[in-house]
Amino acid sequence: MSSSPSHTSDAAHGAAEGDDKIQAFQDFLAHHVMDSHHWELPFLDIHTPAFITVHGIMLLIGTAFLCLLFGVVYKRKDDVPRGMTNLLESFIIFVRDEISIANLGEEDGRKFTPFFCSMFFFVLMLNLMGLIPLFSTATSNLAVTAALSMITLGAIISMGIARHGALGFLKSFAPPGVPLAVLVILYPIEILGTFIKAFALTIRLFANMLAGHIVIFSILGMVLLFGALVALPAALLATAIYFLEIFVAFLQAYIFVLLSSMFIGASLHPEH
Amino acid sequence: MQSPKLIDLGSVALWTWVTFGLVAFILYKIAWKPVLAALDVREGRIRRSLEDAEKARVQLEEMEAARKQMLVDAEDETKAIISKARDAATEAANTIEHRAAEKVQIMYANADRDIEAMKAEATTTLRNEQVEMVINLASRVVIDNMDTEKNRKLADQLIAEI
Numbered sequence: 369m370s371s372s373p374s375h376t377s378d379a380a381h382g383a384a385e386g387d388d389k390i391q392a393f394q395d396f397l398a399h400h401v402m403d404s405h406h407w408e409l410p411f412l413d414i415h416t417p418a419f420i421t422v423h424g425i426m427l428l429i430g431t432a433f434l435c436l437l438f439g440v441v442y443k444r445k446d447d448v449p450r451g452m453t454n455l456l457e458s459f460i461i462f463v464r465d466e467i468s469i470a471n472l473g474e475e476d477g478r479k480f481t482p483f484f485c486s487m488f489f490f491v492l493m494l495n496l497m498g499l500i501p502l503f504s505t506a507t508s509n510l511a512v513t514a515a516l517s518m519i520t521l522g523a524i525i526s527m528g529i530a531r532h533g534a535l536g537f538l539k540s541f542a543p544p545g546v547p548l549a550v551l552v553i554l555y556p557i558e559i560l561g562t563f564i565k566a567f568a569l570t571i572r573l574f575a576n577m578l579a580g581h582i583v584i585f586s587i588l589g590m591v592l593l594f595g596a597l598v599a600l601p602a603a604l605l606a607t608a609i610y611f612l613e614i615f616v617a618f619l620q621a622y623i624f625v626l627l628s629s630m631f632i633g634a635s636l637h638p639e640h
Numbered sequence: 641m642q643s644p645k646l647i648d649l650g651s652v653a654l655w656t657w658v659t660f661g662l663v664a665f666i667l668y669k670i671a672w673k674p675v676l677a678a679l680d681v682r683e684g685r686i687r688r689s690l691e692d693a694e695k696a697r698v699q700l701e702e703m704e705a706a707r708k709q710m711l712v713d714a715e716d717e718t719k720a721i722i723s724k725a726r727d728a729a730t731e732a733a734n735t736i737e738h739r740a741a742e743k744v745q746i747m748y749a750n751a752d753r754d755i756e757a758m759k760a761e762a763t764t765t766l767r768n769e770q771v772e773m774v775i776n777l778a779s780r781v782v783i784d785n786m787d788t789e790k791n792r793k794l795a796d797q798l799i800a801e802i
């Protein structure tokens with residue numbers, strides 16, 4: 369039994385409509401998640417110059433926010449910190465005591481606290497900015513997370529060489545008491561391991577931040593696929609995921625800085 | 641020729657380094673350096689305050705112990721003073737009692753002696769008077785000695801008079 373031409377035409381039309389919806393859904397997702405030169409604001413479309421993308425602008429805005437946060441909001445003259453000052457100070461003390469000093473020791477930990485504080489608040493600010501409407505998540509861009517990991521990698525190598533000398537740093541890759549035959553295999557793996565650590569940092573932050581946003585916008589995108597009927601449950605579910613994303617933003621900033629400090633600590637004190 | 645995508649990735653990476661460098665530099669100047677120094681100062685002050693509080697607590701405990709010891713010492717001293725006073729009072733009472741007893745003994749002895757002397761004196765006086773009386777009576781008996789009957793009556797009369 370063959371279908372009539374009108375039926376075939378209806379089916380083709382339906383399929384085309386389905387394809388359109390899927391295309392619209394994909395465009396919606398890509399528009400909200402991917403980096404571009406086009407920043408869409410209410411009543412204003414900004415086309416960024418060739419040398420900077422929207423994520424680049426997010427980096428600059430994040431920097432400005434951080435300067436405002438610590439230059440204006442944070443009251444460092446208060447003897448008894450309150451409100452936002454207290455909150456920021458608790459983060460600074462946490463980074464100093466539980467991340468920097470815990471992994472680098474008392475002396476090196478104190479020296480590196482400014483570096484880890486900068487990294488923590490930078491990553492946290494970029495993560496959180498993605499949760500503010502109109503802004504986008506720079507840390508869901510592989511180039512951003514790779515550049516940040518390369519800063520950690522640079523610190524691992526430069527601090528290792530500065531502390532132990534180039535030869536000492538290279539020697540630190542060889543675990544003591546390992547037979548030569550094993551060392552031949554182990555040594556390249558250890559060196560490769562340092563780069564893999566940085567690579568893992570890159571992927572972890574990138575994937576976590578991207579995944580959260582894909583989930584939120586996929587749920588909201590259901591409206592494009594299934595119509596207004598799913599609008600309310602989609603919005604509720606997206607709100608729930610949004611709160612989870614706030615937690616993930618803090619968690620990933622913490623993990624990124626914690627692992628960076630552990631790697632740099634291992635480079636400074638390979639005996640541990 | 642590089643694709644625009646790669647250029648974008650490169651520019652974003654470059655912007656990341658630039659902005660991170662800016663954040664690290666600016667925040668080091670306006671935040672981390674003064675804040676961490678202020679935190680150290682505050683932590684030092686809190687630590688010192690806690691140590692001072694601990695010292696004050698220990699000092700207070702020592703003072704309390706000294707006060708208790710002083711109370712115990714004072715109580716012991718009071719007990720000793722009371723005991724000493726009681727002993728002294730007992731001794732004084734004993735002495736007074738002893739002296740009084742001695743005085744009483746002396747007074748008794750004196751009284752006995754006086755009584756004995758007065759008794760002896762009285763006896764002597766009585767004897768002398770008796771002698772005189774006997775002589776007197778005898779002389780009257782001798783003068784009035786007429787008959788026996790009369791003598792007996794006289795004698796009875798005399799006896800009765802005595």
